[in-house]
Amino acid sequence: MSSSKKIRVLVAKPGLDGHDRGAKVVARALRDAGMEVIYTGLRQTPEMIAEAAIQEAVHVVGLSILSGAHNALLPKVTELLRKEGADDVLVIAGGIIPEDDVPGLKAAGIAEVFGPGTPLSDIVDYIKAHVKL
Amino acid sequence: MAATELVEGVLQGDRRSLARLISLIENEDPSVGYALSQLYRHTGRAHIVGVTGPPGSGKSTLVDRLTTEYRRRNKTVGIVCVDPSSPFTGGALLGDRIRMQGHALDKDVFVRSMGTRGHLGGLARATSDTVRAMDAFGKDIVVVETVGAGQSEVEVIDLAHTILVIDVPAAGDDIQAIKAGIMEIADIFVVNKSDLPGADKKAAEINAMLDTDPRERAWRPPVMMTNARGGEGIAALVDKIVEHRKYLEDSGLLAQKGLQRSRDELRTIMSYKLTRELMEKLEGRPEYEQALRKIAERDDDPYSVAERLIAEFLVDYGRSVKENGERKRR
Numbered sequence: 096m097s098s099s100k101k102i103r104v105l106v107a108k109p110g111l112d113g114h115d116r117g118a119k120v121v122a123r124a125l126r127d128a129g130m131e132v133i134y135t136g137l138r139q140t141p142e143m144i145a146e147a148a149i150q151e152a153v154h155v156v157g158l159s160i161l162s163g164a165h166n167a168l169l170p171k172v173t174e175l176l177r178k179e180g181a182d183d184v185l186v187i188a189g190g191i192i193p194e195d196d197v198p199g200l201k202a203a204g205i206a207e208v209f210g211p212g213t214p215l216s217d218i219v220d221y222i223k224a225h226v227k228l
Numbered sequence: 229m230a231a232t233e234l235v236e237g238v239l240q241g242d243r244r245s246l247a248r249l250i251s252l253i254e255n256e257d258p259s260v261g262y263a264l265s266q267l268y269r270h271t272g273r274a275h276i277v278g279v280t281g282p283p284g285s286g287k288s289t290l291v292d293r294l295t296t297e298y299r300r301r302n303k304t305v306g307i308v309c310v311d312p313s314s315p316f317t318g319g320a321l322l323g324d325r326i327r328m329q330g331h332a333l334d335k336d337v338f339v340r341s342m343g344t345r346g347h348l349g350g351l352a353r354a355t356s357d358t359v360r361a362m363d364a365f366g367k368d369i370v371v372v373e374t375v376g377a378g379q380s381e382v383e384v385i386d387l388a389h390t391i392l393v394i395d396v397p398a399a400g401d402d403i404q405a406i407k408a409g410i411m412e413i414a415d416i417f418v419v420n421k422s423d424l425p426g427a428d429k430k431a432a433e434i435n436a437m438l439d440t441d442p443r444e445r446a447w448r449p450p451v452m453m454t455n456a457r458g459g460e461g462i463a464a465l466v467d468k469i470v471e472h473r474k475y476l477e478d479s480g481l482l483a484q485k486g487l488q489r490s491r492d493e494l495r496t497i498m499s500y501k502l503t504r505e506l507m508e509k510l511e512g513r514p515e516y517e518q519a520l521r522k523i524a525e526r527d528d529d530p531y532s533v534a535e536r537l538i539a540e541f542l543v544d545y546g547r548s549v550k551e552n553g554e555r556k557r558r
């Protein structure tokens with residue numbers, strides 16, 4: 096166990112809404128699936144998220160957002176990661192994101208968007224299938 | 229990417245190279261040994277501060293405040309936070325960073341969270357080499373927050389120059405008291421949450437305990453009070469940490485500790501390397517299996533066999549090191 100590679104995930108909450116119950120549930124599910132999950136708490140700017148992703152050398156960034164500012168904030172995260180040469184990081188999003196916005200987010204480098212009520216095992220499976228270790 | 233390619237970046241202060249090197253250290257990538265040997269000469273400058281204490285005592289909050297104070301004094305800071313990995317799934321929830329958001333965008337602060345991955349003693353296996361990488365990277369101060377899970381977290385003593393043991397006012401049975409054994413490793417005691425009732429009493433208890441300590445010590449661990457949440461008592465604590473470092477230097481203890489560390493480390497590396505390479509050579513080989521059978525059947529004895537196998541191994545080993553060395557020089 097000790098010398099094998101572990102999937103490292105940053106779970107972050109961009110935006111100003113004050114609820115992180117969903118993010119915490121996802122963080123625990125990923126931990127229980129054997130991943131190392133860095134949780135950074137509420138009200139993260141895209142700059143803070145990208146910097147934490149770099150320092151922690153994560154393979155995955157999971158963004159949980161309820162505030163409606165996803166079109167502004169999420170592409171900014173992928174842009175900053177690209178600028179740092181970390182575009183191999185898998186960026187996924189969850190929360191309340193209207194169907195119509197999904198294509199735009201995917202074009203901006205968000206690999207997948209998970210709506211409310213997505214089974215946690217779907218998120219785990221998605222990460223395991225798409226992560227680049 | 230191999231660790232060797234990251235050495236240059238680490239020495240030039242590239243955060244991404246440092247981050248990736250730490251991952252390779254954690255994964256015990258075979259290329260790490262050579263990279264660390266390249267970095268070694270650039271280490272030894274950082275002041276390494278260990279922070280230990282019961283869960284929820286405010287270690288991360290305090291580390292955050294210490295960092296603010298060090299930054300005010302123009303020191304760069306590296307932080308390693310260790311949290312337990314689940315022994316069942318190997319997963320870990322690393323939450324110390326939540327308390328350190330004030331430095332999230334400061335390029336002179338580098339925070340790394342780390343799961344224990346099965347290692348006991350309050351640190352991860354990778355912690356020591358990670359601290360070293362941060363030292364080579366150029367951090368003036370490297371702070372290590374131990375697990376805080378109530379294990380006997382004494383491993384930090386081999387790593388840190390100055391150890392802070394955190395305690396909090398006894399606010400009922402829900403808060404764990406620090407374990408005996410942890411008390412002995414303190415260079416500085418910190419009674420955190422000094423805003424809560426009972427802080428003075430706790431400080432007095434620690435002082436009373438120190439009064440009964442039979443050891444003759446030139447440095448009696450001071451008992452400091454902080455309110456990490458409110459940011460009180462932090463500058464005085466940093467002054468004490470600096471004072472302790474100066475004490476270590478002036479008394480010759482720093483040099484002595486350094487020598488002791490080299491001694492321990494070299495012994496560990498040598499015995500690890502020897503055992504591993506010896507066993508790699510032997511295990512599965514027919515002669516080895518046959519020797520085992522002979523020992524089991526009392527046709528031979530383990531003492532003589534060990535001597536013979538080691539002697540043969542050493543001759544081979546000497547030859548192969550010499551050849552490798554010549555190849556490298558060419």
Ligand SMILES: Nc1nc2c(ncn2[C@@H]2O[C@H](COP(=O)(O)OP(=O)(O)OP(=O)(O)O)[C@@H](O)[C@H]2O)c(=O)[nH]1
Nearest residue numbers: 283284285286287288289376420421422455456457
């Ligand atoms: N009242 C008070 N609360 C504090 C103080 N310092 C920290 N806390 C609170 O104590 C709680 C735990 O703080 P942390 O910094 O996460 O403690 P920790 O020791 O790092 O915890 P673990 O890493 O989980 O072992 C948080 O709610 C902090 O806000 C303090 O000086 N006074």
Ligand SMILES: [Mg+2]
Nearest residue numbers: 287288324373
């Ligand atoms: Mg902590």
